Amino acid sequence: MEFEIEITNLEVHLQGSKVLRGVDLRVLRGEMLVILGPSGCGKTTLLRTIAGFESPTDGRIRIGETIVSDQNVHVPPNLRKIGMVFQDLALWPHLSVDSHLQLVAHENQELISSILERLQLSDKVKCFPSQLSGGEQQRLAIARALVTKPEILLLDEPFTGLDWQLKDESITLIKKIQEDFNITIIYVTHDQFEASKTGERFAIMNDGRIIQVGTLVDLLDKPQDEFVATILNPLKTYNKL
Amino acid sequence: MAAATPLIVLTILLIIAAKTYMGDVPFIVISGGGRAGSGLFYSPGYAAASVFIIIFSMSVLLPVFDLIAQVHGWKIFWKACAIANKQILQSVLLAVAVALLTTTLAFFLAYWINRGRNLPTTLVEYACYVLFSLPATVTGIALILLWNRPETNFIYGRPAIVVIAHIMRFLPFALVICIAGLSGIDRKLEEVYLLAGKDGLRRLKDIILPPAKSSIWVSLAVCFILSLGEVGATLLVVPPGMETLPVRIYSLMHYGANKIVASLGLFLVALSLLCGVTLTLAWRRKWNLR
Numbered sequence: 001m002e003f004e005i006e007i008t009n010l011e012v013h014l015q016g017s018k019v020l021r022g023v024d025l026r027v028l029r030g031e032m033l034v035i036l037g038p039s040g041c042g043k044t045t046l047l048r049t050i051a052g053f054e055s056p057t058d059g060r061i062r063i064g065e066t067i068v069s070d071q072n073v074h075v076p077p078n079l080r081k082i083g084m085v086f087q088d089l090a091l092w093p094h095l096s097v098d099s100h101l102q103l104v105a106h107e108n109q110e111l112i113s114s115i116l117e118r119l120q121l122s123d124k125v126k127c128f129p130s131q132l133s134g135g136e137q138q139r140l141a142i143a144r145a146l147v148t149k150p151e152i153l154l155l156d157e158p159f160t161g162l163d164w165q166l167k168d169e170s171i172t173l174i175k176k177i178q179e180d181f182n183i184t185i186i187y188v189t190h191d192q193f194e195a196s197k198t199g200e201r202f203a204i205m206n207d208g209r210i211i212q213v214g215t216l217v218d219l220l221d222k223p224q225d226e227f228v229a230t231i232l233n234p235l236k237t238y239n240k241l
Numbered sequence: 242m243a244a245a246t247p248l249i250v251l252t253i254l255l256i257i258a259a260k261t262y263m264g265d266v267p268f269i270v271i272s273g274g275g276r277a278g279s280g281l282f283y284s285p286g287y288a289a290a291s292v293f294i295i296i297f298s299m300s301v302l303l304p305v306f307d308l309i310a311q312v313h314g315w316k317i318f319w320k321a322c323a324i325a326n327k328q329i330l331q332s333v334l335l336a337v338a339v340a341l342l343t344t345t346l347a348f349f350l351a352y353w354i355n356r357g358r359n360l361p362t363t364l365v366e367y368a369c370y371v372l373f374s375l376p377a378t379v380t381g382i383a384l385i386l387l388w389n390r391p392e393t394n395f396i397y398g399r400p401a402i403v404v405i406a407h408i409m410r411f412l413p414f415a416l417v418i419c420i421a422g423l424s425g426i427d428r429k430l431e432e433v434y435l436l437a438g439k440d441g442l443r444r445l446k447d448i449i450l451p452p453a454k455s456s457i458w459v460s461l462a463v464c465f466i467l468s469l470g471e472v473g474a475t476l477l478v479v480p481p482g483m484e485t486l487p488v489r490i491y492s493l494m495h496y497g498a499n500k501i502v503a504s505l506g507l508f509l510v511a512l513s514l515l516c517g518v519t520l521t522l523a524w525r526r527k528w529n530l531r
Contacts, residue, residue, distance in 0.1 A: 053432055078438035090429035094451040103447060104437035148437050 003062075004029040004152060004184040005050065010059035012042075012049050019045045021208035022059070032178050032185040034199030035210075036192065036231065042208040043188040044087070047154045050186070051084050052077035063152065083145030084154040089137055091129040097140055098125040105147035112147060118180075119143045119173070135166045139173070146177065153177075155187045159194065171198050192234050204228050245379045252374030256367055305510055311503035321504030325489050329508070332469055332486040335400065339407040339468040344460040346408065347415030352449070354416075355423040366416070373413035377473020380409050384478050398480050406474040411467050415460040422456020423449070455524065462520045466513040 005027040012020040019042045027033045035043050048054045050061060052068065052075060061069040063082075068075040092100060101112045116122045119139040129137055138158055145153055155174070159167045171194070178185050189195050195202060196216055203213045204227070212224040220236055223229035312318050322329065350369065354362040375383070384406055388397040396402055426449060434448050450457070472487035479488060490505050 051432075051436065077432070077435050082436060084433070084436055086429050086433070088427070088429070090427060090433050092430055092433075092448060092451075104434070104439075144433065145436075 002029045003027065004031075004064065005186075006060075006062040007046075007050070008060045008062075010046070010049065010061065011057045012045055012054055013057045014045065014054070019208055020049065020056075023205075023208070023210050025203055025210050025213065027184060027186060028201075030178075030182050030184055031201060032175070032187060032199055033201050033203060034195045035186060035188045035203045035205050036195045037190060037205030038231070039190050041205050043190075043205055044156055046205070047084065047156050047186065047188055050080075050152075051082050051154055052080055081149075081151040082154060083148055083150035083152070085138075085141045085145050085156065085158040087157045087160060089141040089158070091137060091141060091144075093129055096126050096128055097121055097132070097143075100140060100144050101147050104144055108147070111149075115143050115146050118177075119146075134162055135170065138162065138170055142174070142177070146181065151184065153183050153185045155185060157189050167194060168197065174198070192232065196235055204231060206231075245375055248374045248376070249371055252371055253367065256370045305507075308503045308507045308510070311499055312507060313500060317500050318504040318507065321501040322508055324501065325486060325505055328484050328486045328489040331483060333512075335403060335407070335485060336465045336468040338404055339411065340461045340465040342404065343408045343411050343415045343464045344419070344457060347412055347419045347460060348453070348457060351416055351419035351423050352445075355420055356428065366420075369416050370413050372409055375409075377410065377471070378477065380406055381474040381477030384409070384474070397478075400480060400483050402478045402480060403475055403483065403485070406478050407464075407468045407471055410471060410474060411464045414463050414467065418456050418460040418463065419453070422453045422459075426452050458520055458524065462516050465516055469513060470509060 003026045005025070007023055007025040010020050010023040011018065021042075023042075023046060025033075025046075035046065037043050045054060049056060049069065050063075055074055056069050056071070059070070060067055063080060066075065067073050068080055092103075095103065097116070098112075101115065105112050113122075116125065119142060121136065121139055121143060124132060124136060124140075127136075129140065132140060141158065159170050162170065174185065174187070175198075177183065187195075187198050189198070199216070201213065201215060202219055204211045204219065206227050212219060212228050214222075216235070219228060220232055223232065350365065354366045372380075384402060385397075387393075388402060388405075390397075396405070430448050430452075431444055434444050439447070470487055471485075472491055475485055475488055476491065479485065484492075486505060486509060490502055490509075493502050493505070
């Protein structure tokens with residue numbers, strides 16, 4: 001099997017506290033892996049470390065054939081071919097939709113137009129983030145991540161705050177993007193239902209560690225411990241209903 | 242110099258108290274406790290506003306009205322401006338230079354402090370705020386002791402020493418304003434930009450400066466206005482051949498030229514007011530953030 005990302009025994013300390021405590025994770029090329037875990041378990045820190053915004057105190061991250069993070073190596077974020085959508089989207093308040101993409105796409109107008117069209121933002125090019133709806137803002141953040149032509153897309157709870165209908169539409173859009181761009185996606189969420197609709201493979205995370213990785217059926221049938229069983233319990237109950 | 246020590250100690254204690262209770266929040270909100278309608282008029286906020294209006298009237302409005310009363314017409318006002326035209330020009334040029342330099346220095350310091358938040362940045366921030374506690378005369382004397390040497394006379398004997406004195410005096414104000422402005426700009430806005438492969442000055446130009454421009458303009462205006470009226474340190478360090486408007490007013494007071502003094506005082510007030518009004522109007526019309 002070909003791994004796009006291989007994380008080995010990753011430890012990260014932030015402001016004196018151990019946030020990641022030996023994370024081991026392998027992400028296949030072109031797959032959408034969902035990381036599911038409660039708030040504060042280290043999901044965002046894991047994504048930030050993969051992106052290169054945090055440095056590990058121990059362990060290693062390999063992307064493709066290159067080691068990008070360990071105690072001696074730190075490949076800067078812009079050389080990792082990663083796009084990221086933050087939980088609060090981090091849109092630039094002073095820039096229009098068009099300028100958002102122009103700024104990062106090195107004025108590749110053809111690519112910008114195609115992504116704007118695909119994400120249904122073509123008629124909003126002159127709008128500023130404050131003039132967009134919640135769903136449009138999410139799509140702009142995704143568009144901005146895509147125009148850099150990343151090989152890996154990190155999504156940190158990107159659809160928080162959207163209603164269920166919009167969430168469903170957005171998840172469908174993400175799946176379509178993954179197929180079209182043949183991109184590897186790591187999708188982080190604390191919402192079991194959102195996770196179940198999104199992913200193919202799931203990594204359950206708690207207290208700075210990956211507890212179990214597998215398909216939803218595997219995890220529901222053979223939870224490794226009580227935490228995995230508990231966090232997936234709402235899905236089990238829902239399926240029975 | 243030693244007399245300033247209690248002031249410095251007091252300032253450090255106040256900075257620690259402010260940091261402890263306010264943390265790094267860019268601003269605080271004072272509300273009327275959520276009460277609506279006439280309840281507001283009996284709230285502590287209303288009492289505080291009343292006290293402020295009384296103090297403002299006594300310390301600002303009354304003296305300005307008194308100045309107007311002393312001028313006795315436009316003719317004397319324009320005559321006074323003509324007498325001090327050289328000093329007016331020098332003061333405006335000095336204030337522009339001080340505003341630009343202080344704000345630039347404060348902005349980069351604020352960026353470093355805001356994004357660093359470690360022991361060195363905290364120490365530098367505190368050191369800058371301590372400058373606030375130094376009386377103008379102490380600042381002037383300290384500069385004389387430091388720069389009045391044959392090897393540094395190329396600075397001491399020139400207007401540069403006045404610029405340095407003003408920067409020392411007004412850096413804390415500019416720093417507070419710039420830190421407040423930068424605190425509202427999420428670090429993630431830069432991180433997204435970084436992922437796109439752009440860094441350095443372009444990041445500053447494209448991502449940081451546009452949202453920070455309101456605080457930069459406020460800092461420029463505050464430094465300009467403060468520099469325009471500075472007299473304490475300027476009197477001590479001003480080189481031969483240079484005379485600012487406040488120093489001129491101070492000299493004229495000794496000759497009892499009350500009408501001229503009042504006119505020039507009024508001119509200073511008008512110039513500061515013009516700066517504030519221009520900034521407010523421009524801010525509303527053009528630079529207002531979306």
